[in-house]
Amino acid sequence: MSASTAPDPVVTRASWTAWGLALSLYTLAVFHRSALAVAGLAAVDRFDISASQLATFTMLQLAVYAGMQIPVGLAVDRFGPRSVALTGAVVLAIGEGTFALATSYPAALAARFLVGLGDAMTFICVIRLLASWFPRRRIPLLTQFTGTTGQLGSIAAAVPMTWALGSVGWTRAYLSTAILSGVVALISFALLHDGPAGRTLRGPAFSLDAVRASLRSSWGHPGTRLAFWVHFSTPFSSGVLALLWGYPFFVKGEGRSSHEAGLLLTVMVVTVVLAGPLLGTLISRFPWHRSTMVLGIVGAMALMWGVVLAWPGQAPLGVLVLLVIVAAVGGPASVVGFDIARTSNPGSRLASATGIVNVAGFVATLVLVVVIGVVLDALTPGSGNDYTPSAFRWAMATQYVLWALGVVQILRYRVAARAVTDRDALTAGVPVAE
Numbered sequence: 317m318s319a320s321t322a323p324d325p326v327v328t329r330a331s332w333t334a335w336g337l338a339l340s341l342y343t344l345a346v347f348h349r350s351a352l353a354v355a356g357l358a359a360v361d362r363f364d365i366s367a368s369q370l371a372t373f374t375m376l377q378l379a380v381y382a383g384m385q386i387p388v389g390l391a392v393d394r395f396g397p398r399s400v401a402l403t404g405a406v407v408l409a410i411g412e413g414t415f416a417l418a419t420s421y422p423a424a425l426a427a428r429f430l431v432g433l434g435d436a437m438t439f440i441c442v443i444r445l446l447a448s449w450f451p452r453r454r455i456p457l458l459t460q461f462t463g464t465t466g467q468l469g470s471i472a473a474a475v476p477m478t479w480a481l482g483s484v485g486w487t488r489a490y491l492s493t494a495i496l497s498g499v500v501a502l503i504s505f506a507l508l509h510d511g512p513a514g515r516t517l518r519g520p521a522f523s524l525d526a527v528r529a530s531l532r533s534s535w536g537h538p539g540t541r542l543a544f545w546v547h548f549s550t551p552f553s554s555g556v557l558a559l560l561w562g563y564p565f566f567v568k569g570e571g572r573s574s575h576e577a578g579l580l581l582t583v584m585v586v587t588v589v590l591a592g593p594l595l596g597t598l599i600s601r602f603p604w605h606r607s608t609m610v611l612g613i614v615g616a617m618a619l620m621w622g623v624v625l626a627w628p629g630q631a632p633l634g635v636l637v638l639l640v641i642v643a644a645v646g647g648p649a650s651v652v653g654f655d656i657a658r659t660s661n662p663g664s665r666l667a668s669a670t671g672i673v674n675v676a677g678f679v680a681t682l683v684l685v686v687v688i689g690v691v692l693d694a695l696t697p698g699s700g701n702d703y704t705p706s707a708f709r710w711a712m713a714t715q716y717v718l719w720a721l722g723v724v725q726i727l728r729y730r731v732a733a734r735a736v737t738d739r740d741a742l743t744a745g746v747p748v749a750e
């Protein structure tokens with residue numbers, strides 16, 4: 317790693333203002349990402365659609381999110397995080413507003429496309445803003461706090477949205493969330509600056525050659541590849557449980573009541589909130605051992621799933637609680653990938669490197685959501701969704717394929733990344749030279 321002597325930013329009130337605004341934008345993006353989860357049945361009625369058409373909303377959103385990560389990263393390096401994050405908030409507001417007013421399936425699909433697009437423009441900007449506003453030693457913990465707090469957006473999307481849909485109806489409920497994003501975008505337009513050096517900071521102009529060279533340099537660094545596979549291997553287990561399959565797995569696969577299934581999903585959220593800051597503290601103290609911590613977490617996930625899937629009959633509730641706790645730690649562990657990308661790339665390439673890394677976990681989650689559905693369908697007689705515990709065992713066991721691939725790649729690239737990293741400079745928080 318070649319080091320730079322760029323001075324560390326000093327924390328001021330403006331730094332906290334920037335972080336607060338970035339956090340509000342990200343929490344709102346996660347809110348919009350999840351705002352359909354509690355409205356599934358209402359959406360089926362409103363658009364007169366089947367269960368698989370309903371699932372297409374989530375898949376489309378995730379696919380747009382993942383597909384836009386690299387273009388958005390490049391745009392942030394070029395136009396600065398402020399402009400891109402504000403654009404994202406406006407696109408989210410338009411998308412959710414369109415969803416509020418849509419009465420046909422194609423219009424609703426177009427709206428979810430816009431929500432995926434706006435969402436894709438948010439997290440990378442937050443990571444870039446943190447790097448400009450805070451000293452390097454504080455960034456791992458603040459990044460974890462950001463990831464954790466953002467997940468609260470999905471809780472906000474569950475309880476208040478259920479209430480709003482029941483009391484004010486579809487159009488007003490979704491329109492209010494669109495207005496909320498519009499208001500936060502306006503406040504951020506007035507107060508958010510790219511960094512202490514200015515309101516809007518621009519990178520060099522785009523050219524196809526420059527873009528290619530920048531992506532090649534980011535991807536060419538073994539640290540970015542290590543970060544990619546860290547982000548690939550860690551979040552999908554909790555992701556599939558939270559997004560789609562957790563409730564049916566606990567109820568139909570493990571014979572739990574709907575109350576217990578809800579409880580298990582809540583334990584996951586609480587674990588994310590507690591584990592994020594803890595992991596952030598550990599990686600800022602021991603940056604050299606980040607990938608070792610990740611390997612330990614992946615190993616613990618594979619072990620706990622093995623215990624549950626091999627349990628004769630239904631696993632006891634205590635074992636399922638342990639499973640969701642371990643799986644939930646995968647969310648904060650994925651954020652370690654962003655930290656590895658940050659300490660492997662100069663500031664001018666940070667957003668595009670973050671974009672490359674952020675594709676990984678979302679693609680892995682998307683693939684697993686689909687594969688679990690395919691395996692369940694293949695092993696379930698007839699066309700219904702009366703999935704058996706045995707079908708769930710096989711479906712959930714497909715995670716091992718992704719872990720095997722991820723762990724092999726992490727082991728490969730951590731050797732390569734360590735070979736080009738100065739351990740003392742990394743531990744001292746010296747940034748990578750431009």
Ligand SMILES: N[C@@H](Cc1c[nH]cn1)C(=O)NCC(=O)O
Nearest residue numbers: 439463464467551588647648650
């Ligand atoms: N894995 C998440 C972040 C996270 C933190 N704790 C639980 N999850 C991630 O990749 N975030 C990017 C995003 O846009 O949300």
